[in-house]
Amino acid sequence: MLPFKLIYDHRYDLNLGDHVFPSQKYRLVHEELLKRGIADSKDFLSPAPASDEDVLRVHRSDYVRKLKTGSLSYAELQQLEVPYSEELIEACWLAAGGSILAGRRALIDGWSANIGGGFHHACPDHGEGFCVLHDVAIAIRRLQFDKAIERAMVIDTDVHHGNGTATIFAKDENVFTLSIHQLHNYPFIKPPSTIDINLPDGVEDEGYLAVLEEHLQKAFSAFSPQIIFYVAGADPYREDQLGGLALTMEGLARRDALVMNYARKNKSPLVITLAGGYARRVQDTVAIHLGTILAARDAAGKRAAGR
Numbered sequence: 440m441l442p443f444k445l446i447y448d449h450r451y452d453l454n455l456g457d458h459v460f461p462s463q464k465y466r467l468v469h470e471e472l473l474k475r476g477i478a479d480s481k482d483f484l485s486p487a488p489a490s491d492e493d494v495l496r497v498h499r500s501d502y503v504r505k506l507k508t509g510s511l512s513y514a515e516l517q518q519l520e521v522p523y524s525e526e527l528i529e530a531c532w533l534a535a536g537g538s539i540l541a542g543r544r545a546l547i548d549g550w551s552a553n554i555g556g557g558f559h560h561a562c563p564d565h566g567e568g569f570c571v572l573h574d575v576a577i578a579i580r581r582l583q584f585d586k587a588i589e590r591a592m593v594i595d596t597d598v599h600h601g602n603g604t605a606t607i608f609a610k611d612e613n614v615f616t617l618s619i620h621q622l623h624n625y626p627f628i629k630p631p632s633t634i635d636i637n638l639p640d641g642v643e644d645e646g647y648l649a650v651l652e653e654h655l656q657k658a659f660s661a662f663s664p665q666i667i668f669y670v671a672g673a674d675p676y677r678e679d680q681l682g683g684l685a686l687t688m689e690g691l692a693r694r695d696a697l698v699m700n701y702a703r704k705n706k707s708p709l710v711i712t713l714a715g716g717y718a719r720r721v722q723d724t725v726a727i728h729l730g731t732i733l734a735a736r737d738a739a740g741k742r743a744a745g746r
């Protein structure tokens with residue numbers, strides 16, 4: 440039904456219960472895609488977990504060992520801000536495998552989406568802010584290792600700065616990182632991305648879209664990616680509990696269309712990862728994520744039509 444694959448596994452749901460991170464959203468996005476007839480079951484692929492070798496291309500071995508043996512310190516657990524469990528670890532390795540698979544599929548079909556992932560705060564030696572493993576970096580390193588790509592771009596529109604992404608790729612000229620985020624928000628230390636767009640509080644649709652477009656233009660004139668990973672956070676939404684920007688649903692849909700349009704015009708495969716989303720009503724977060732999938736469907740249609 441869809442012209443590209445969606446990567447999903449029911450174990451992405453961390454069953455965190457009454458937590459500000461609605462990890463049931465992965466299951467809800469999957470359900471809604473089927474219920475609304477946007478996708479059918481054949482559009483979904485289930486990932487294998489990333490291998491430890493894949494994870495170790497990004498993360499330090501002592502951190503990985505602590506994750507696997509449940510021996511993180513109290514301070515390290517606090518910094519994660521999600522409760523540690525074996526299921527959490529399984530879900531993180533799966534999400535990383537999901538982004539690898541999504542990357543491979545995008546290289547075949549032009550587009551793909553991991554109905555999970557986008558854990559952009561994870562750093563080589565620690566996890567933080569609900570992010571344990573940096574699935575996108577793990578996927579980029581694996582695709583480079585396989586010689587499937589050399590150059591990748593990360594476009595991060597989550598309301599929070601992509602500090603893990605910036606740290607991991609700081610000295611890597613083959614990975615261009617762009618983050619558009621609210622300045623006065625987590626994380627408070629923001630290591631530089633290739634392009635950082637620091638927004639003041641309360642930015643609305645028109646202001647956001649204009650500045651994003653201006654910087655996308657700069658990014659694509661400076662760099663020609665062989666794949667784009669789109670960290671498509673739903674949290675710039677005006678009703679988000681952890682965000683302080685003021686985008687509407689329509690504005691977020693236009694944001695997605697803008698990013699997809701740049702991918703299409705530059706003939707670059709694009710991988711969607713969902714990233715954050717903490718709207719007061721979880722249905723809103725789900726609707727924003729569905730909108731991102733629909734924007735990719737539209738762009739895929741235009742690309743197929745040679746436009």
Ligand SMILES: [Zn+2]
Binds near residue numbers: 597599
């Ligand atoms: Zn976020």
